[in-house]
Amino acid sequence: MVCSEHPVQKAFVTTIKEQCRVCYTCVRECPAKAIRISDGQAKVIGERCIGCGNCVRVCSQKAKQVISTVGEVEQLLRSGQRVVACLAPSFPAEFVEMDHRRLVGMVRALGFKLVNEVAFGADLVAREYRRLMARADGKRYIATTCPAIIGFIERYHPNLVGALAPIVSPMVATARALHELHGSDLRVVFIGPCIAKKGESNSIHLPDGEIDVALTFVELRQMFESRELDPDSVEPSEFDPPRAGAGALFPISRGLLQAAQLHEDLISGDVIAADGRSNFVDAIREFEAGALDAHLLEVLCCNGCIMGAGMSTQSPLFSRRSRVSQYVRKQMAEQDSVHWRQELAHFEDLDMSRHFGVNDQRIPVPSEDELSAILSRMGKTQPEDELNCGACGYDTCREHAVAIYKGLAESEMCLPYTIEQLRTTVNDLDESHRKLASAREALMQSEKMAGMGQLAAGVAHEVNNPLGVILMYSHILLEEAENDSAFSEDLRMIAEQADRCKKIVGGLLNFARENRVVLESIDVRDLIDRSLKAVQPPENVHVVVKHQQGEPFVQLDLDQMTQVLINLITNAYAAMPEEGTLTVRTTHDDRTIDIIVSDTGVGISRENIGKIFDPFYTTKPMGQGTGLGLAVTYGIVKMHRGDIRVKSNADPGAGPTGTTFTITLPRQSESG
DSSP: OEEEOOOOOOOOOOEEEOOOOOOSHHHHHTOOOOOOEETTTEOOTTTOOOOHHHHHHHTTOOEEOOOOOHHHHHHHHHSSEEEEEEEEEEEEHHOTTTTTHHHHHHHHHTOEEEEHHHHHHHHHHHHHHHHHHHHHHOOOOOOSOOOHHHHHHHHHHHGGGGGOOOOOOHHHHHHHHHHHHOOOTTTTEEESSSSSHHHHOOTTTSTTTSOOEEEHHHHHHHHHHTTTOGGGGGGOOOOOOSSSSSGGGSSSTTTTHHHTTTOOOTTTTTTEEEEEEHHHHHHHEEEEETTTOSSSEEEEEESSSGTTTTOOOOOOOHHHHHHHHHHHHHHHHOOOOHHHHHHHTTTTOOOOOOOOEEOOOOOOOOOOHHHHHHHHHOOOGGGGGOOOOTTTTTSSSHHHHHHHHTOOOOGGGOOOHHHHHHHHHHOOOOHHHHHHHHHHHHHHHHHHHHHHHHHHHHHHHHHHHHHHHHHHHHHHHHHOOOTTHHHHHHHHHHHHHHHHHHHHHHHHHHSSOOOOOOEEEEEHHHHHHHHHSSSSOOOOOEEEEESSSSEEEEEHHHHHHHHHHHHHHHHHHHHHHSOOOEEEEEESSEHHHHEEEEEEEOOTTTTTGGGGGSSSSOOSSSTTTOHHHHHHHHHHHHTOOEEEEEEEEGGOOOOOEEEEEEEESSSTTTTT
């Protein structure tokens, strides 16, 4: 019977956010893809989770936490009711430090009235599978001993629900047998290696009260620790009857087949067994596609129950198998086979059937266009962009894109995409840092200029008037003196130096005054022609002018920018006292225009190049420069919201000497 009604299920596993490092290992290992990555956190989706526990097993950060049922068990034990502990047959692989009698004694010491082997229920189940396969109905079945497999099929292969073998698991078979022996008021606690048993114990497709609580071996150890129980502190005890037979092999892969005396014949192919995260998924998919002609597909989510996520042991697979095999050999050697068959016969008519229900969690896949759009957002526009590296937890980029469409994943999970985004961010930050450094440098220069401007204004104001008096009287005396007298020569020297002081004071006033730019649209070619004509080149200097083709117009203050170019051209001529070439060229784009002034002169030394825009700094000989030209130039360019850069080489051993100034101006003003 198949039922479609299914309630919303809580997650068996939760994530401890503080410990989750979002490594996507849980995504990769989850066969049901029940992990949603949202805001950088891995969250288990309850309705999609099958309880396999792979995420718990593989999380190196211990960020996955299994929902605990210890409190429910403790409450049952305090209730005064008869409570039985049903130990799963994988216990020998978990409790390697003690024999089974010590373990049973410790479980009784917790307060359980009865301690039974689930392996006897496995014997009952094995008999049912033997009978099922003996029927000649031609129907194909999937074994239902693993609750995670049932959950997987109900959610993701609902078309196969009808193929699920209608037989209870060993846990439920044991509970039904014990209820028949001891009454319906017996409270049953299953203890085993499987997280999915917590869900099976609460299944709506099983009668209420069959299984009260499911506990993992990890939780049983926690109870031992809280009670301070150890093997030496308890009285050894045997399991309560009925005792198990070959059903104790169930936790080992293909154990069901051996217990049921069914053989995986490679020729007939009637029975096929598969286990493990990827193998069981592939086997079910091929079974649904009709690629398998087996009458029974026996699949386990883990590599046998001995590898269940509810175990604490770190022993490897074959060591665990060996422990179980040793226990089974010992018990069967001591077993009264006649009594065991009588106990099986006692439950000949025990109902071993169960129902399953469709819990369809499939999400429609996106169209090819939708898929392409998602891939494009991750920078995957061509097939070769799909690296299929698996770093996101999905095998292929397309599977990742489908998961994004379903709301289970994020684009940032793609490592190449994230690296590219990080590279872009780093480049943007580097550009921002460069602009910030430039702005900081400009601010420092502006503050320096402001301070020097205030000083210059004060000096110029105080010196200008007495300087004018000196000039006036020196010229009067020079007119009255005889031309060839020594007195006349001294007066000319006074007049010349006073006149030079007047020029310096004029430069100070020009530097100190608050200039305002008057912007107009100017052809930069006219600006350069005007500036070159204003300064006569030396005979030994060749002038070259180059303009980029296109619209050369820019908004600037013509007079002030002419002063800038005259300063640069004058300095270039002075740097080439013997011979050389002055090159003035322009380049532009849609937003800016560059004016580049280059000379082949002596160059500026590395230790001086950082000072050239400082007021009163000059490399010219005493009396030939005021040190204000480049400072004024810098200020004018900045007032135009532009930038001025310099490159220079003064070492002939490092290559041709010379200096290049590059002025970058915005084509439009801020308001333009």
